[in-house]
Amino acid sequence: MKVFNTLNRAANYAGQRLAARQQRQFITRHATELFHTPVGDARYKVALYFADEMVNAYQIRQWYEPMKRLAEFLPVVVITRRPDSALALREECPLPVHYAPTIEDVERLVDSQDLRLVFYVNQNIRNFQMMRFNEPNHVFISHGESEKAYMWSNQLKAYDYVFSAGQAARDRLELHLRNYDAQERTRLIGRPQIDVSYLAPYSLNPSLPTVLYAPTWEGDRPSMNYGSVVSHGEQLVDALIKDGGFNLIFRPHPRSGMNSAAYGQMVEKIRHKLAAANATSSARLLFDDTAHWGWQWAESDLCITDISAVAYDFLATGKPMFVTKPVSKEATVTDSPALAKVPSLSADASHDAASLIRAALAEENASFREVVDYYFGDVTAGASMHRFITESLKLVVGEVQTQQLPIKKAA
Incomplete structure (x- = not known):
């Protein structure tokens, strides 16, 4: 049985390697826009980093709309490290997607762009390959507020800032993390996703709850x-x-x-x-x-x-x-x-x-x-999205007076 299981795992691994190689070849020949690096004022200033496979894409999908709003002010890119994810995101993501399979590719992207802010939605170990660069602000935004132990992981210390939903999250970090200044290292943004209108794909019986x-x-x-x-x-x-x-x-x-x-x-x-x-x-x-x-x-x-x-x-x-x-x-x-x-x-x-x-x-x-x-703090219509954009802009262009929004939009 052990031999069978080992052979089965080896076959699956070989199949995955073959599929990845075919996907990389397809990208090189037919999806070269995934390597695009804009120049001048169009250079990316903000990145949403996703090094994961698509089974975890729910973590990044919920940030599409807030990032689209942020992209009205600054050029935003999604960085992905896997060929299968790159091709899938290319089809569904409303933001530019950049495929950077190796650390050398990440370095070339960083060197050619003007990245000042990088967001992370999970704790993928490959986050640390991006976080080695000192210039951008590295910000953990997670994929939702909860009381799971994940929300006070010691890994949060690695990020420059954590964008938290509200005071409860800040208090949670104060309670559980040692040698961590939660007041200084967190920014409270509410839940910008609640300020987005989504089209329902199904009809329901309106006479029933x-x-x-x-x-x-x-x-x-x-x-x-x-x-x-x-x-x-x-x-x-x-x-x-x-x-x-x-x-x-x-x-x-x-x-x-x-x-x-x-x-x-x-x-x-x-x-x-x-x-x-x-x-x-x-x-x-x-x-x-x-x-x-x-x-x-x-x-x-x-x-x-x-x-x-x-x-x-x-x-x-x-x-x-x-x-x-x-x-x-x-x-x-x-x-x-x-x-x-x-x-x-x-x-x-x-x-x-x-x-x-x-x-x-x-x-x-x-x-x-x-x-x-x-x-969540203020959850009146538009309040969370406004806080998310304002706190993001502060980390890119410096202190922002909220009454001055919108600022100059990205090209």
Whole structure:
């Protein structure tokens, strides 16, 4: 068996190497714009760095629109290191994409451009190949606010600044990181993604309330085992299907099943349940695997999610929600104002989801505003995007008076 597994891994590796070589050849012959380096005033000043494979593209996609807004003032480029990601981003990304497979290619890009600010959406080990350059400001923007241990990783010390959503994130870093001046090293920008209008790809039954169930994945270590698909998912979905009084958008995390076959199998089981029930239901029962995250907030009246960035994205809407209670005793669960004031949903209570949801939709939760302020600051229309652009411009062109925006746009 060991010999078979070794041969299988070797074959997969050889296949990946062959595919990568073919992709590099295609880029060299047919996608040379991926090597483009503008000159003069059009030189890139801001980069969004993504060294990962496309299975993690959800992390960069949510920053497309804020970066497009920033590109109205400064030239912005996406830097990618993998040929498959370069070709995929070339098709979907609204920003210029530059393919830099080797560190020499990264050096040539840095030498030819005027990069003053580089953003990072994750903790890929290849981030450090970019961070060796001293000139740009290196800023971690993450791919969402949450209470996961990831959000106070000691790796954050490597960046010049962290763009955090609000005071809660700053306090979290103060609490968990030693020898770190969170006041000096963080900039509070809210959640600029909530200031973007997204077109919904589906129609829903407008006479029924819509529930978004957006669980996270199973995690890659016991402390990150927050996913609820196996513990809550099936009985929750069954309850809502049986009730018939709710549209349901089921959006599992893109990495679901990566480390647990049972988790991935349950996602597929729920997919089939929804498809079968949707054929005869007056409610709209959707399995959502669309690329973009954001339209679901506007379409949903209530959200059920796990300890994850989804909880904090939806929190900013001020709409009611439940956060599932992890069944794993090893999952790291910290005390937080959000988790204390947002209703939790245990696995045992999932079968009663319909009545719990109706009650939540009928009542006012005054504590939500206080929690939203603590986690995001001002979430009035346009406020977060304005803070993101302002703080970015400060790191590129110096202190900016907000009343002077917009400044000179990029060519």
